[in-house]
Amino acid sequence: MAVTAEQVLDALRVVNDPDLHRDIVALGFVQQLAIEGPRVKFDIVLTTPACPVKGELHDQARSAVLGIPGVEDVAINMTFNVASSRKPQTEKLIPQVRNVVAVASGKGGVGKSTVSTNLAVALAATGAKVGLFDADIYGPNIPLMMGVTDRPEMQGTEENKIVPIERFGIKLMSIGFFVGDDDNPVIWRGPMVHGAINQFLRDVEWGELDYLVVDLPPGTGDAPLSLSQLVPIAGVVIVTTPQDVALQDVVKGVAMFEKLDVPIVGVIENMSYFVCPQCGETTEIFGHGGGERISAKYDIPLLGRIPLDINIRLGGDEGNPIVRSAPDGALAKAFVVTAEQTAARISTLALQRDEEKRKDNAVPIQLFSKSPTKA
Ligand SMILES: Nc1ncnc2c1ncn2[C@@H]1O[C@H](COP(=O)(O)OP(=O)(O)OP(=O)(O)O)[C@@H](O)[C@H]1O
Ligand SMILES: [Mg+2]
Structure with a gap:
């Protein structure tokens, strides 16, 4: 048969x-x-x-x-076929970007930029089209962490858009390409932040992307607010270290994104533990289980735990993210697993949103073929 x-x-x-x-x-x-x-x-x-x-x-x-x-x-x-967090052409700034993924933290220095770069590299390695936008107006260090010294071309496309730098298969753009040197910091006022982020979305030739990873400055300031007002964000990933002071700030971050109606993809616990290279013993320098506690208390997924390791830091300083420089090692694996969990959860969020929309648009069930008439 x-x-x-x-x-x-x-x-x-x-x-x-x-x-x-x-x-x-x-x-x-x-x-x-x-x-x-x-x-x-x-x-x-x-x-x-x-x-x-x-x-x-x-x-x-x-x-x-x-x-x-x-x-x-x-x-x-x-x-x-990467699920999109929105319908195509629903907005003008970056209609060809399927998912904007923001990387945020309550506290500075917890490893957002390290996570953003390695996440972007890990996603690109799977075959996804990935962009990385460094929106950290106060300390844009993505170019350094990605080993980029060139500046992007100011024109070259029909619409005179800025062409992003391509690095490790990722389209990269940083506010750091355009602000002055370190000795002369820019003082950012709210409208300037809004204007800069708007311009970086509108005037950059991002092209078609599955994921645009946005590295935000720390805290709950103007940049996350502007980003969420300018484009629909598929979700925000919150990076934290396990100690209580950092976790307190996570709560603030979560509350802000919920107010802005931005879905929380989950929490990444960075500098989670240290594995001694000599004896192999694991030490939890900043405490234990912080990410898990936050995850359970606020019902947000823990996307991954990244160890504290000198090679992760070196990868950042040398402009060669660990996921790329040692792709088969345990450190890269920690980032890859985290990237997979992040991508899976973004797909789930997109599906849930589609279903909610379908429910909203559903024709109400008609119980009566005619409206009952009064006698
Ligand atoms: N898991 C890790 N192991 C070792 N060093 C790390 C790890 N994560 C980050 N670092 C190092 O810690 C420092 C701060 O990290 P990073 O710049 O990524 O943090 P950030 O949250 O982006 O900081 P900021 O708030 O200033 O933007 C960097 O020198 C980085 O290389
Ligand atoms: Mg940073």
Whole structure:
């Protein structure tokens, strides 16, 4: 008996996406199904190339289809189409950017820029189109951390837009390219911050991007406010260190983004622990479980824990992020896992939003075919 498309789809309904809590057929991931005698071929179109369960989904789908009588061979092409946090063309500034991901912190120096660069590199390594916007008006150090000394071209496109610097496959733009040197700091007033961020979104040729990672200055100042007013943010990632003083500031950050109606992607606990290079012992220098406590108390996911390590710092200072310089090591792995959790959660948020919209637009159920008339 010939294998049918219904049989294949039915078999695939047992494969669930653990983040989206739905099977891959219902989610529309199964596409381009082709059956040639005993051979079955299809695509699994994920919502992010950084899907943490990509391998499992592939293997489960494969064995599910191989279980159909008559199937001898299964070829699955794992591909992706990044879910967008908004409908295309809904806003003018950066309509081709699918997801703006802000990286924020309550307190300074907790590792936002380190996380932003490594997150961007990890996402780009999966095949996603990634941009990195350094919006830290007070201390723009992304160019240094990405090893960029060139300045972007002021023109070159038809609309005279600024062409971002390409580095490690990432489109990079920094306020630091345009402000004066360190000896002569700019004094930023609210409207200037707003104007600068607006210009960096509008006048930069970002092109089509799956993720635009935005490194924000610390705290709850003008920059996060302006960013959220100017473009829809898919979500904000909050970076913290585990000690209580930093965690107090996380709470403020979370409260601010909730007020601004920006979804919280989750918390990243940086400088979580130190593994002694000599004896391998783990020490939690800044305390234990802070990220977990925040996560549980405020019901926000803990996206990852990054160790404190001299090579992470060196990667920043030398302009060669650890995810790139030592991609197979444990440090890179910590960032990669964190990036995958971040991407998965952004997909979930996009799906939830779509469903809410669908609910809002749904035609109310009509209980009566005619409105009851008075006697
Ligand atoms: N996990 C880590 N291990 C070792 N050093 C780290 C780690 N994370 C960050 N650092 C170092 O700590 C310093 C501060 O980090 P970073 O600049 O990323 O923080 P930030 O939150 O962006 O700071 P700011 O608030 O000033 O923008 C840098 O020198 C960086 O290299
Ligand atoms: Mg920084």
